[in-house]
Amino acid sequence: MSVQEDGMQKRRIEVESWSTEWAARYAEARVALERVWPEARAWHHIGSTAVQGLSAKPTIDILVVLPRGIDIEARHPRMAELSYDCRGECLDAPQPGMPGRFYFVLRDGSVHRVHVHVVHEGHFEIELLLGVRDYLRGNADARARNGALKTLLARANRYDNFGYMRGKDAAVRELVEAARDWQRTLNASIAGEEAS
Numbered sequence: 001m002s003v004q005e006d007g008m009q010k011r012r013i014e015v016e017s018w019s020t021e022w023a024a025r026y027a028e029a030r031v032a033l034e035r036v037w038p039e040a041r042a043w044h045h046i047g048s049t050a051v052q053g054l055s056a057k058p059t060i061d062i063l064v065v066l067p068r069g070i071d072i073e074a075r076h077p078r079m080a081e082l083s084y085d086c087r088g089e090c091l092d093a094p095q096p097g098m099p100g101r102f103y104f105v106l107r108d109g110s111v112h113r114v115h116v117h118v119v120h121e122g123h124f125e126i127e128l129l130l131g132v133r134d135y136l137r138g139n140a141d142a143r144a145r146n147g148a149l150k151t152l153l154a155r156a157n158r159y160d161n162f163g164y165m166r167g168k169d170a171a172v173r174e175l176v177e178a179a180r181d182w183q184r185t186l187n188a189s190i191a192g193e194e195a196s
Contacts, residue, residue: 055147
């Protein structure tokens, strides 16, 4: 659903309760994407739709990890054949991306269905994205707070994606720090078990 403003179509921000359909949509999108990125070393369902029990915008986020040396930009035409908008690194976007992370969007009208994040092995965001996902999977309180905040922000910013994103900024920073602390504790625990 969308509205027109100054001739531009704006997408409606919708946050939904978690759905088993999201895992199936990830698997379906991955099958098509494997034809474009057959040499991928890892595939990950990331973001809120990958966390059972977490309310989220129903957009599937996929992280594709490639061996170094693969020319990601050379695959833009193949992604376009699958109807993905090729956004590149989005370094000059109002919500800037990250150097070395290439971003693709599959839309249905104004609705974003799938976001694909493609990086090379060793990219610093791999650990971050997986750490936040795994922290939320294991922490019911953090999941509940995150879902409640997103629901509130979606209502307050129904057609304002930047307002929605700005509203999440502080909470996302806190979530990232909590996930990093959790990962450090987990790593120390594993190292302690291996040493004994």
